[in-house]
Amino acid sequence: MSPRSAAVNEELRRRSCERLLQATVELVGERGYEATTLADIADRAGAARGLVSYYFPGKRQLLQSAVHRLMHRELASFLGREPLTEDGHELLARAIDAVLGLARERPLLMRTHMAHILTAEGFIQCPEQQRLAFLLRDTVARYGSPDPDTDYRLLRALLMGAVVAILLPGAPMPAERLRAELFQRYGLAWELGVPPAAEPAAPGV
Template identity: 35%
Template sequence: MPRSATVNQEMRERSRERILAAALEVFAANGYEAASISDITTAAGVSRGLVSYYFATKEQLAAELLDRWLDGIAGILTIQGTPDERLAGIIDGALMAAATTLHIQRLAISLMMLPTTHDVFARVEQAKSDRLSLVEDAIRDVFAARGATDPAVEEMLLRATLEGVTVKLAIYHETFPLEAIRRRLYAGYDLPAPVASLPIVSPAVDRLRAK
């Protein structure tokens, strides 16, 4: 009996997600430049033709993963509450994303920073420009409501700080004291101390060393 259109669509979506998961795994293990479509095909356990059907180039795979990463950032638009509660939610959301989606964070960092792949990031960022502007404006609104003299500068500084934390966490994953850094960020913005720790493993403050 022929499969229904719904079943066929579900199978296509599963195949596509399997390929994207494999691409992220390969990019994380080998780096974007060294990774090949053949590596991704093997990791996904599918034919090269199927990979090419969904993604004609390695850049398209990276672009799709970055697209989802940027959509994740836009999740702050759903945070509700007072300005202080929203700022705390933005900090916590960024730190949780950094800790729980480290592979995609590393990919985004590498594509942003490497001269050979920066254009890939720039193209995806440009395609998402309108939504990213909404995110920027939401953060600026929070700082404006808190009485900041220059909300735009505060937004840029917060994002730079959180992105710096993400870079350090990516490099020093096993020794980075994320919870202590979180509480210092709260104090720096005169936010009430968090009642509970984030549900992630966070070592005590010592020294950052790669393991």
């Protein structure tokens, strides 16, 4: 049997890494961070335990990469949904709805992710985060921003704040109201993106 080519080996590594990332979001979303071990993740992914350490220095880094991959995939799905569009306002609306939707649909996972970002160790730069950042920055540019780098960072901060507000234990804010605030700030019509069934009261009412 001839040895595998470098390209085949690279593809196998990529698939192994993706299975680990997917297993992480599944398990943390089901059990929580503390109740999920690296061995659990490797077992769910069908991978050797040592493979986790080969790709990631620890569970915290693995979780951030996994959530950023999930966010990137969700954002790409919303931006590419039918009907396809190049309209910047529609694309920004879809981006906002994608992120708020994750907060509603995966509260335990997203709450854990935000809690880790807000710790002293803070935000971890990784390839998955960079893919997410590129897509979000591109959306801001298509919206018509004259300074996409600055406006991307502002949008990221506003979305993070909205996610925290949705998930705040004991005092959550309705996602619809936060959506209305963000849409008003960016001059987006309520019917753009993927609007919820009912329109909330106008901000400030």
